[in-house]
Every structure is written in C-alpha cells, then in structure tokens.
Amino acid sequence: MDTAVSTADPRDITIIGGGPTGLFAAFYAGMRGMSARIVDSMPELGGQLAALYPEKYIYDVGGIPQILARDLAARCIEQGLQFGADVRLEEQIDELIREPDGSFTLTTNRGRYPTKAVIIAAGKGAFAPRVLECAGYERLLGRGVTHHVKDPAHYEGKRVLIVGGGDSAVDWALNLKDRTRRLILIHRREGFRAHAHSMRLVEEAVRAGQLELLTHREVREIHGEDRVTAVTIFDNRTDVDTHLEVDAVLALIGFKPDLGPISRWGLELERHAIRVDAHMQTSIPGVFAAGDVCTYDGKLELIATGFAEACIAVNYAVHYIDPKARVNPGHSTNLKVFKDREDEVVPVGD
Ligand SMILES: Cc1cc2nc3c(=O)[nH]c(=O)nc-3n(C[C@H](O)[C@H](O)[C@H](O)COP(=O)(O)OP(=O)(O)OC[C@H]3O[C@@H](n4cnc5c(N)ncnc54)[C@H](O)[C@@H]3O)c2cc1C
Structure with a gap:
C-alpha cells in the first residue's frame, strides 16, 4: 500500500x-x-x-x-x-x-x-464499523471476516455466518440466500430492528431452508490460520457453545x-x-x-x-x-x- x-x-x-x-x-x-x-x-x-x-x-x-x-x-x-x-x-x-x-x-x-x-x-x-469483541476478529479481519460486503458474488457456494439484527444484516442475508452453500444469521436478542417486510422474507427463507436463524447467540471465537475456517458461537441464556464450520463471517452490527x-x-x-x-x-x-x-x-x-x-x-x-x-x-x-x-x-x- x-x-x-x-x-x-x-x-x-x-x-x-x-x-x-x-x-x-x-x-x-x-x-x-x-x-x-x-x-x-x-x-x-x-x-x-x-x-x-x-x-x-x-x-x-x-x-x-x-x-x-x-x-x-x-x-x-x-x-x-x-x-x-x-x-x-x-x-x-x-x-x-x-x-x-x-x-x-x-x-x-x-x-x-x-x-x-x-x-x-x-x-x-x-x-466507524462496530467491531465484534471476540477472539480471532482482529487477526482474521480481511481474511474471511468483514464488516462491509463489497461483492456478493464472492460468497457463491460458501458457508457464511452473518452477525447482526439490523437492516444491514437482514438485507444481506436476503441478498445472499440464493448464493451460499450454508447461510446462518445470528442475533444476540430475540427481536430484530430490521424492516417488518424484510423479516417476513427472512421467515420465508427459513421455511424454504435457505437460511438458518438463531437468536440469543453471540460469537465467542473465530477460528482459522490464514483464513476463517470455523466459529464458536454461544447461547447467551445458557452459555452453551456451538461450533460451526464457515468460510466467512460478516459482522454487520452497524456503524x-x-x-x-x-x-x-x-x-x-x-x-x-x-x-x-x-x-x-x-x-x-x-x-x-x-x-x-x-x-x-x-x-x-x-x-x-x-x-x-x-x-x-x-x-x-x-x-x-x-x-x-x-x-x-x-x-x-x-x-x-x-x-x-x-x-x-x-x-x-x-
Ligand atoms: C436505514 C435508513 C433508511 C433511510 N431511509 C430514508 C428515506 O427513505 N428517505 C430519506 O430521505 N432519507 C432516508 N434516510 C436518511 C438518509 O439516508 C440521509 O439523510 C442521507 O444519507 C444523508 O446524506 P448525506 O450525504 O448528508 O450523508 P451520508 O449519506 O451519511 O454521507 C456522508 C459521507 O461522508 C463520509 N465522511 C464522513 N466523515 C468523513 C471524513 N472525515 N472524511 C471523509 N469522509 C467522511 C462518510 O463516509 C459518508 O460516505 C435513511 C437512513 C437510514 C439509516
């Protein structure tokens, strides 16, 4: 540079x-x-x-x-x-x-x-993008972790975790649902701030098996050497961890x-x-x-x-x-x- x-x-x-x-x-x-x-x-x-x-x-x-x-x-x-x-x-x-x-x-x-x-x-x-406060975020930023989607085609056939509960996270989930191999949207609360119409489309995508939606979940750690390979998320009500193999983490938690x-x-x-x-x-x-x-x-x-x-x-x-x-x-x-x-x-x- x-x-x-x-x-x-x-x-x-x-x-x-x-x-x-x-x-x-x-x-x-x-x-x-x-x-x-x-x-x-x-x-x-x-x-x-x-x-x-x-x-x-x-x-x-x-x-x-x-x-x-x-x-x-x-x-x-x-x-x-x-x-x-x-x-x-x-x-x-x-x-x-x-x-x-x-x-x-x-x-x-x-x-x-x-x-x-x-x-x-x-x-x-x-x-200034809000950052995920978890292990691996800084290290893997730009190497599978992003806070700004530039080109949706980049996620073609990939396993993608989207983090966020606002319009940006939901809009990108809807945009990527037909491209990804696996798409998971997690939010730390029950309620989403996204537009009601978008949430209806999310429900349809979940029913169609194009999107997995998990609430009360947060990221504990992002794993990978040179690139993202997996994440550990946890349920913030029970503190139970789940390991997910993913290729990309989109931290769309606002600016x-x-x-x-x-x-x-x-x-x-x-x-x-x-x-x-x-x-x-x-x-x-x-x-x-x-x-x-x-x-x-x-x-x-x-x-x-x-x-x-x-x-x-x-x-x-x-x-x-x-x-x-x-x-x-x-x-x-x-x-x-x-x-x-x-x-x-x-x-x-x-
Ligand atoms: C979800 C949502 C929905 C909305 N819907 C509507 C709507 O339906 N109708 C409507 O009229 N409005 C709507 N708005 C509001 C509308 O988007 C804003 O009023 C509009 O974008 C303001 O334009 P702007 O150019 O003044 O600022 P911005 O769009 O915020 O652009 C400012 C630019 O300045 C850059 N910048 C800032 N500081 C610096 C710096 N120090 N150095 C270099 N660059 C800098 C930023 O990166 C940014 O690109 C909506 C807003 C949101 C968040």
Missing part, C-alpha cells in the same frame, strides 16, 4: 463526503463551472445509501416514486461525477488548514488537498457515527451537528456544510433536504470564491453547459 502523502492539484471546491448530498454538490459545482473533488473515508461512494441500506426502497425523493437505495446511489454518482470531479476514497479528512489568502488545505493520511472553498457533507461522520477530527476544527456545533446560516455557511467563512451533518432551525435529515442544501452551499461557495459571480445559478434548462450537449443529442421523438 502506498503510504506517501502527496499534495494534489488545487480544486475550487472540495467536498468532504460522497453521500447523496456530497454527490449533488459535486454536480452543482460542475454546473457552475467549478472544479471539484470529493474525499470519502468509505471504499465506495453513496454514503448511508450504499453503506447502511442498499437493498431498501426509498419513496420520498422528488420525481422518483420508488427506488432501491443502491440504485439511487448509482444515479447520484452518475449525475455527480459528470463534470469530472476528482474522487478520493478510503481517505478520512483530518485537518483543515486556513491559508493566509483565504483558501484552505485539507489533509488526510494520504494526501494534502488545496482548495478555495470547502463543503462538509459528512453525514453523521466517518462510519458508529463519528464526526472525528471535524469536531475539533473550531466550528460552531450543536448536538454533534454543524450550525449553519441560511447560506449553509458555517462559523468559518469559506467552509460550508450541507446534509445530515448540518443543523439550523427547522432542519430535517432527509435526502431531499440534503439536495437542496447542497445547491445552496455550492452557489454561496461560488460567490465566496468569486464575489463578482452571481449566487443564483439560473435554470439548468437554459444553461450553456447543457445546451452544448443538447446540440450533440438527437431529441427523443425526432
């Missing part, structure tokens, strides 16, 4: 977080002729949609009656990156350095990112939201969120915030509001960078940046 820290080319706007809000901010920045960069600590873009509930349907985004979260994430990515925003994944923003000329440098473990303005779209902060270093930048905070004014401006000029990470009177934590806040944040960031630039972007229907494109496209119906 390359651990060298290098300074990247400067961008007009650097967006911390590649969830729906950050991606829409990248789109809007491009539409306004600004160069943009997204930095996200996760291995993929999409924020909570991709990391927490990819298999759930969303019904309350304007103009889209029903869409799977992962499909909305894909659309946000397509729209957000169309103007060539630079994307840096698996990098957590650490420091905000204020330069004498009013610009900034953001630092991560791998890079230094000079920028004229910053938009914080960090949601609930970098998702701890953590604003981390951002909370130490001297921004005005209110209950773990960043206070913004009506321009989405934080207490540091040139640093804006949008989406779940920000708060103001009347704030709602929704995808729809995040989109609107991203739009406001970008337009005021443009004005911060160039005070002569208009805040109002005009209507996309009339913008030259799209008109040029329309000239190349044969309109539907011709």
Whole structure:
C-alpha cells in the first residue's frame, strides 16, 4: 500500500463526503463551472445509501416514486461525477488548514488537498464499523471476516455466518440466500430492528431452508490460520457453545457515527451537528456544510433536504470564491453547459 502523502492539484471546491448530498454538490459545482473533488473515508461512494441500506426502497425523493437505495446511489454518482470531479476514497479528512489568502488545505493520511472553498457533507461522520469483541476478529479481519460486503458474488457456494439484527444484516442475508452453500444469521436478542417486510422474507427463507436463524447467540471465537475456517458461537441464556464450520463471517452490527477530527476544527456545533446560516455557511467563512451533518432551525435529515442544501452551499461557495459571480445559478434548462450537449443529442421523438 502506498503510504506517501502527496499534495494534489488545487480544486475550487472540495467536498468532504460522497453521500447523496456530497454527490449533488459535486454536480452543482460542475454546473457552475467549478472544479471539484470529493474525499470519502468509505471504499465506495453513496454514503448511508450504499453503506447502511442498499437493498431498501426509498419513496420520498422528488420525481422518483420508488427506488432501491443502491440504485439511487448509482444515479447520484452518475449525475455527480459528470463534470469530472476528482474522487478520493478510503481517505478520512483530518485537518483543515486556513491559508493566509483565504483558501484552505485539507489533509488526510494520504494526501494534502488545496482548495478555495470547502463543503462538509459528512453525514453523521466517518462510519466507524462496530467491531465484534471476540477472539480471532482482529487477526482474521480481511481474511474471511468483514464488516462491509463489497461483492456478493464472492460468497457463491460458501458457508457464511452473518452477525447482526439490523437492516444491514437482514438485507444481506436476503441478498445472499440464493448464493451460499450454508447461510446462518445470528442475533444476540430475540427481536430484530430490521424492516417488518424484510423479516417476513427472512421467515420465508427459513421455511424454504435457505437460511438458518438463531437468536440469543453471540460469537465467542473465530477460528482459522490464514483464513476463517470455523466459529464458536454461544447461547447467551445458557452459555452453551456451538461450533460451526464457515468460510466467512460478516459482522454487520452497524456503524458508529463519528464526526472525528471535524469536531475539533473550531466550528460552531450543536448536538454533534454543524450550525449553519441560511447560506449553509458555517462559523468559518469559506467552509460550508450541507446534509445530515448540518443543523439550523427547522432542519430535517432527509435526502431531499440534503439536495437542496447542497445547491445552496455550492452557489454561496461560488460567490465566496468569486464575489463578482452571481449566487443564483439560473435554470439548468437554459444553461450553456447543457445546451452544448443538447446540440450533440438527437431529441427523443425526432
Ligand atoms: C436505514 C435508513 C433508511 C433511510 N431511509 C430514508 C428515506 O427513505 N428517505 C430519506 O430521505 N432519507 C432516508 N434516510 C436518511 C438518509 O439516508 C440521509 O439523510 C442521507 O444519507 C444523508 O446524506 P448525506 O450525504 O448528508 O450523508 P451520508 O449519506 O451519511 O454521507 C456522508 C459521507 O461522508 C463520509 N465522511 C464522513 N466523515 C468523513 C471524513 N472525515 N472524511 C471523509 N469522509 C467522511 C462518510 O463516509 C459518508 O460516505 C435513511 C437512513 C437510514 C439509516
């Protein structure tokens, strides 16, 4: 792994977080002729949609009656990156350095990112996965143990143990049930926090013999030399152990939201969120915030509001960078940046 820290080319706007809000901010920045960069600590873009509930349907985004979260994430990515925003994944923003000329440098473990303005779209902060507190977890993490499913095809024909009682664990159990040789879902309590409809599908999968469901079970130890070969689980009512031979352990027990270093930048905070004014401006000029990470009177934590806040944040960031630039972007229907494109496209119906 390359651990060298290098300074990247400067961008007009650097967006911390590649969830729906950050991606829409990248789109809007491009539409306004600004160069943009997204930095996200996760291995993929999409924020909570991709990391927490990819298999759930969303019904309350304007103009889209029903869409799977992962499909909305894909659309946000397509729209957000169309103007060539630079994307840096698996990098957590650490420091905000204020330069004498009013610009900034953001630092991560791998890079230094000079920028004229910053938009914080960090949601609930970098998702730190909750870890299983059992022998073998740390040692076998990445070698059969994971807290993040990247490619379901990887589990084809395997014996898989899923740990967790929330949407993520249940959604992945449903997703993998047709692929695995043996699939076991354990939860430390009786009740699951997952969506009622998902739980009905789980019951069907159990009846069909595609899934084994065990409640009041926890992991005592994960076994294996180079890779996972087995687990010992125990019944937390009787303390009786069960040995299971498995090839993979998916510890889908949630993420701890953590604003981390951002909370130490001297921004005005209110209950773990960043206070913004009506321009989405934080207490540091040139640093804006949008989406779940920000708060103001009347704030709602929704995808729809995040989109609107991203739009406001970008337009005021443009004005911060160039005070002569208009805040109002005009209507996309009339913008030259799209008109040029329309000239190349044969309109539907011709
Ligand atoms: C189970 C569930 C169901 C939901 N259903 C709906 C729904 O039906 N409708 C709806 O409107 N909303 C729904 N929501 C809420 C919605 O998902 C959020 O409002 C939305 O994701 C917020 O988007 P965001 O881009 O602001 O933040 P996020 O989606 O949280 O994205 C923030 C990104 O910032 C990154 N990040 C954070 N800190 C750093 C850092 N220091 N450095 C680098 N990267 C960082 C994170 O890794 C993350 O990718 C649901 C949420 C959950 C959990």
